[in-house]
Amino acid sequence: xxxxxxxxxxxxxxxxxxxxxxxxxxxxxxxxxxxxxxxxxxxxxxxxxxxxxxxxxxxxxxxxxxxxxxxxxxxxxxxxxxxxxxxxxxxxxxxxxxxxxxxxxxxxxxxxxxxxxxxxxxxxxxxxxxxxxxxxxxxxxxxxxxxxxxxxxxxxxxxxx
Amino acid sequence: xxxxxxxxxxxxxxxxxxxxxxxxxxxxxxxxxxxxxxxxxxxxxxxxxxxxxxxxxxxxxxxxxxxxxxxxxxxxxxxxxxxxxxxxxxxxxxxxxxxxxxxxxxxxxxxxxxxxxxxxxxxxxxxxxxxxxxxxxxxxxxxxxxxxxxxxxxxxxxxxxxxxxxxxxxxxxxxxxxxxxxxxxxxxxxxxxxxxxxxxxxxxxxxxxxxxxxxxxxxxxxxxxxxxxxxxxxxxxxxxxxxxxxxxxxxxxxxxxxxxxxxxxxxxxxxxxxxxxxxxxxxxxxxxxxxxxxxxxxxxxxxxxxxxxxxxxxxxxxxxxxxxxxxxxxxxxxxxxxxxxxxxxxxxxxxxxxxxxxxxxxxxxxxxxxxxxxxxxxxxxxxxxxxxxxxxxxxxxxxxxxxxxxxxxxxxxxxxxxxxxxxxxxxxxxxxxxxxxx
Numbered sequence: 001x002x003x004x005x006x007x008x009x010x011x012x013x014x015x016x017x018x019x020x021x022x023x024x025x026x027x028x029x030x031x032x033x034x035x036x037x038x039x040x041x042x043x044x045x046x047x048x049x050x051x052x053x054x055x056x057x058x059x060x061x062x063x064x065x066x067x068x069x070x071x072x073x074x075x076x077x078x079x080x081x082x083x084x085x086x087x088x089x090x091x092x093x094x095x096x097x098x099x100x101x102x103x104x105x106x107x108x109x110x111x112x113x114x115x116x117x118x119x120x121x122x123x124x125x126x127x128x129x130x131x132x133x134x135x136x137x138x139x140x141x142x143x144x145x146x147x148x149x150x151x152x153x154x155x156x157x158x159x160x161x
Numbered sequence: 162x163x164x165x166x167x168x169x170x171x172x173x174x175x176x177x178x179x180x181x182x183x184x185x186x187x188x189x190x191x192x193x194x195x196x197x198x199x200x201x202x203x204x205x206x207x208x209x210x211x212x213x214x215x216x217x218x219x220x221x222x223x224x225x226x227x228x229x230x231x232x233x234x235x236x237x238x239x240x241x242x243x244x245x246x247x248x249x250x251x252x253x254x255x256x257x258x259x260x261x262x263x264x265x266x267x268x269x270x271x272x273x274x275x276x277x278x279x280x281x282x283x284x285x286x287x288x289x290x291x292x293x294x295x296x297x298x299x300x301x302x303x304x305x306x307x308x309x310x311x312x313x314x315x316x317x318x319x320x321x322x323x324x325x326x327x328x329x330x331x332x333x334x335x336x337x338x339x340x341x342x343x344x345x346x347x348x349x350x351x352x353x354x355x356x357x358x359x360x361x362x363x364x365x366x367x368x369x370x371x372x373x374x375x376x377x378x379x380x381x382x383x384x385x386x387x388x389x390x391x392x393x394x395x396x397x398x399x400x401x402x403x404x405x406x407x408x409x410x411x412x413x414x415x416x417x418x419x420x421x422x423x424x425x426x427x428x429x430x431x432x433x434x435x436x437x438x439x440x441x442x443x444x445x446x447x448x449x450x451x452x453x454x455x456x457x458x459x460x461x462x463x464x465x466x467x468x469x470x471x472x473x474x475x476x477x478x479x480x481x482x483x484x485x486x487x488x489x490x491x492x493x494x495x496x497x498x499x500x501x502x503x504x505x506x507x508x509x510x511x512x513x514x515x516x517x518x519x520x521x522x523x524x525x526x527x528x529x530x531x532x533x534x535x536x537x538x539x540x541x542x543x544x545x546x547x548x549x550x551x552x553x554x555x556x557x558x559x560x561x562x563x564x565x566x567x568x569x570x571x572x573x574x575x576x577x578x579x580x581x582x583x584x585x586x587x588x589x590x591x592x593x594x595x596x597x598x599x
Contacts, residue, residue: 041532043356052515054356054507054522056532062393063406063527069389070534076385078537153359153502154531156540 003136005104007094013138014106014129018087021160026068029160033061034132034139041145041161056150056157071159078158083116085159092129104131104138112161124148125161166192170596177588179569180561184550186591187365187558193498194227195595200479201226203325203594204430205311205318205332207481207492208232210508211240212315212352218263218277222255224494225319230307231255232317233262235277242307242319243279248300266304279304314343315351324598326430334573335432338475342485344467346510347458351488354509355522360531362503364543366480366495367587369503372539373474373482373491374435374583376420377562379413382542386534387413405446409524412441413535423473423578427571431478431590433583437575440473442486448516458512476583478590488521491529499547505529560584 005013013032020029033039041056050058059067070076088111096105105128112123130142145161166172166189173195176183185192206225213221214234221232222245229245231254245253247268254266254275265282266275274282281303284290295301309320311328316339318328325331343351362369372378379387390410394403412419424437436442455464471486480493488508493501507521528535550558563580569589576582 043358043526043530047356052355052518052522054358054525054530056358056526056530058523058526060404060406062404066386066390066393066410067534069393070385073385073389075388076538077382078385078541151359153361155361155363156537157532158537 003133004099005133005138007097009138010094010097010104010106010131011092013131014092014108014127015089017129017140017143018089018110022085022087024071024085024159026071026160030061030064030068032138032140033064033143034134034141035061037061037140037142039064039143039145039160041147041150043150045151047150056147056154057145067160078156081117083114083158085115086113087161088112095128102133103141105129106131110161114157114159116158121155121157123157123161127161164191165189166195173595174592177592178557179566179585180564181557181559182588184556184558186367186588187547187550188498190498193365193495196495197227199597200591200594201228201495202322203320203597204479205309205320205325205328206479207477207490208242208310208317208319210315210351210353210490210506211312211317213259214240216261218261219259220255220262221259222253222257225307225321226495228321229253230319231266231304233266233277240310240312240317241278242310242317244305244307246304247273248281248303248305249273254304275304279306314339322598325594331430332432332477333429335428335430335434335475335477338434338472338477338483338485341467341470341472342483342488342508344459345455345485345488346512347454348512349458350511351508352511353506355507355518355525357507358505358525358530360503360505360529360536360540362501362540362543363499364501364540364547365498366493366501367591368543368546369491369493369501370476370478370480370482370587371584372543373476374425374433375581376423376425376435376579377417378542379420379441380416382538383413383535385538387411390414403446405520405523406527408445409520409527410535412444415441417579420578424575425578425580425583426573426575427583427586428573430593431587432476433586434472434475435578435583436471436473437578440471440486442473442484443471445486445520448514448520450514451517454513476587478587479594487524488517489525489529503529560588 039059040050043056090109092106092108095107108127110125114121126146128144131138132141209221209232217234219234231243231245233241235241247254252268252270272285276282281301307319311318387410391414394407423439425435426437427433474482476482483490490506492504496502505525507525509518560581563577
């Protein structure tokens with residue numbers, strides 16, 4: 001990949017990220033994040049602060065790795081039987097690009113389905129990717145997932161939107 | 162269906178034995194409805210914190226058991242709790258969960274208005290009620306207040322019925338856990354802050370309360386989260402500073418001995434707490450500047466005594482628990498025999514460094530969120546228990562661990578931290594308040 005990604009390359013990256021989640025290639029997925037990258041799922045509508053307001057998830061790479069390793073573990077009772085997930089993306093849009101700084105922001109409305117045993121749950125979300133390039137490869141600095149019902153009483157979400 | 166338990170105190174009492182309880186406590190919908198009528202009416206139920214309604218006219222809509230209620234600031238110095246229905250047609254008076262109504266509640270249906278104490282202020286086209294005897298009607302009485310309300314250091318509790326003990330008698334020594342949480346503020350004051358997490362559970366509310374003093378499950382059910390955390394952290398570079406998140410997760414994987422020696426204190430009326438000598442919250446890193454603020458506020462000896470208490474979970478029977486050392490409150494709202502809404506509320510220690518609130522909200526999302534890897538395994542075992550109890554192979558749930566025949570007579574005792582004595586204490590209180598005055 002060129003050092004300066006095209007809009008199409010940014011879009012392809014976002015689409016591939018969802019594909020890795022659907023296929024549960026979670027170690028490959030984890031590699032998409034920068035070392036200081038975060039995954040953020042706010043609990044409040046339009047939430048600005050992840051530090052002094054709680055969230056559904058606000059995880060650095062260490063916490064994401066714990067999550068991924070746990071999903072593979074034998075004593076992970078809530079994953080017996082295992083969950084599956086499906087991302088249905090609307091075409092991602094490139095909202096911001098700063099080639100000099102290597103900062104890119106995309107916006108992707110999506111429907112997300114998580115299923116386990118006989119249950120299936122549909123979520124709707126807008127996902128904002130803050131991307132950068134590291135050694136020529138695109139990486140995620142921040143993936144922000146705004147659920148349409150972020151402040152509702154939810155059941156378990158066990159995989160990654 | 163033939164009523165098995167209504168009007169049958171003996172049948173209800175027979176469900177709780179010294180060392181086992183009948184599965185109907187978790188499965189039976191009639192029993193659930195009787196809990197709402199008796200247990201959740203004869204006891205003091207947590208409504209909310211008065212910092213949620215700081216200004217006159219501020220309200221917060223919630224439930225006491227199955228009853229929709231509103232907590233409202235009616236004067237600068239007082240908070241009322243009112244049943245949330247218009248006395249006219251029954252319309253719920255609030256749409257949003259919280260907000261400010263100004264000087265009056267105004268029904269969105271026919272614009273009847275009510276003062277903040279619930280009394281009727283005005284009815285449009287009032288002449289239509291002339292000579293109808295309206296003044297003697299239920300409608301003219303306005304919004305019905307909850308009969309007994311007590312604000313303890315900001316924590317507002319309500320009791321729906323006249324049956325059952327007064328506030329101080331009901332809670333007794335148990336209030337020391339709220340005291341410790343409030344005293345941890347250099348200003349002696351808490352504020353609700355940092356957002357609330359709400360998590361739907363397909364299980365009976367008592368499974369959650371039982372679990373809050375169950376110290377033989379973390380090293381099993383949370384091996385997947387806490388054990389994985391310990392494993393992942395092992396590969397951290399030598400000398401790396403342990404992150405707050407690892408400090409929070411790792412102690413869940415502590416061995417049995419850690420929980421045995423922490424102790425459980427058991428109070429009257431179903432209250433009790435784990436973590437008498439230490440807890441999973443004991444070894445968090447110090448927050449810069451905080452101890453000095455506490456010494457300045459309380460003096461060194463008292464400050465150290467306050468911060469030396471590291472109670473794990475305190476159960477305020479029947480359905481709320483607090484964690485003083487990290488300023489969290491969990492409310493288990495009963496919805497049906499097999500449905501519970503769990504709300505986890507965080508508090509700011511007024512006058513303390515922001516890093517304490519940062520830890521509180523981090524703990525909340527790591528442990529109590531619908532996306533929590535700790536919560537996932539807890540819910541899994543609750544739901545499997547809810548399903549497994551349908552089995553006719555055995556109708557009883559065992560709560561025998563470290564039982565002693567003389568324990569029902571003991572008061573304010575400290576037991577081995579792995580005892581199920583606090584669960585037995587809760588079930589004795591369950592029978593007491595289910596059958597009281599019925």
